[in-house]
Amino acid sequence: MSLFKNIFNKDKTTARKISQVNDLKTGDIIQLNDSFALPELLRGQQFEVSAINSYEYEHQTETEWVLKGNTEKQLFLSLDVDDVIYLKFAMKIQHHDVETLFDLDQFSTLFDEPGEAQLDRVSDNDNTNQWSDSSYLQRIFAQIGYFHRKDSRTEKLSPYEGEGSGEQFERYMLLNQDEDKGVEVEVWSDGDTEVFLTLYRPTTDIVDMYPGS
Template sequence: MSFFKKMFGSEQKQRAVTQVKDLQINDIVVFTDSFALPSLLRDQQFQVSAVNCYEYEHRTQTEWVLIGQSDVELFLSLEVDDKTYLKLSLKVEHHDVETLFNLDAFSEVFDEPGQAFLTRQSDNDHTQGWSGEEYKQQAFAQVGFFHRKDNRVTQLSQFEGSEAGEQFELYTLYDQDETRGIDIEVWEDGDTDVFLTLFRPTTDIVDMYPGS
């Protein structure tokens, strides 16, 4: 009996992953096969490659970077309202935006007071299943800081400088049901990143397990 205790008692119990908020680097997430999801997500598994953080005046938001087949990269965070939803973000390029929207209308997102209204022209293969028909602007030039660190285990710096994160301005639009959105991040050097976002129930992730 004591021999078996020595053999098995010294082994570390494998970490269980039961909630999205506990995901760590190398962990695996598996999405449902529901046709409500874009084909990029449907019945696919992704590995967490990095954990970052967005810091705003009154909240912080953890972001998990997901890598799938063919090095497809997505961004996952949790949106907490009355319920908790998955926020899934897909980065799109200029030519994608040009296909989706009239560029003159899109430029109105950056005009004060931030009341742009966008109507989708058409999708391409990259954006299929991610875009909504119409969007109304909700946020204009909201200041935030991006940290390449996990705010769950590392305290964010309260001081200016390199530890304060990378400053940006956020512009946000939602569709009528607020199940799809657009996030636009404008950085201090003028670079602009555009993301199509989906808000989905947490049950869309059907399995999670620790990576190697």
């Protein structure tokens, strides 16, 4: 009887627990609350962490969790760490979404020095509803970063240029007045440009986290 008791106690003590977002690994599951403050794409949904990437900047490195849900939308989670930690959800949008949201001539000004562009929303569509705001001010201009398809928490990033240094890009970021919604643009060395809408939310929006099988 005591042998079985010891075995069961051992299983219980070695079971992995996730107490904070930064504990998430590939295969883990997050459950979001059903608040109407969240877009329908996120509200009450479960997501699996399908991959973990790292964004390396001069003074910081950010972990990015790629989220897989019930749709084909490309969603990403990271942490905005300041005096308070916020969840940062990012949704990649397509060129036609950008054309709907903004005047393209005005949008192009975010690439002009000194990086003080203002964007005004023209119109939402079904994809961007609840993700956008009426206006944004530029906060980051042409910040150099390196993208790594590896988890910097467990894998060392190369400090050297060349092979293993990651993919270089330029980052542009705008925020709304309340600083809870944003637009981020990544321009890669081959000229490819990716646009994301971002939401900054309290960590309590994640109501549960489950370890992967």
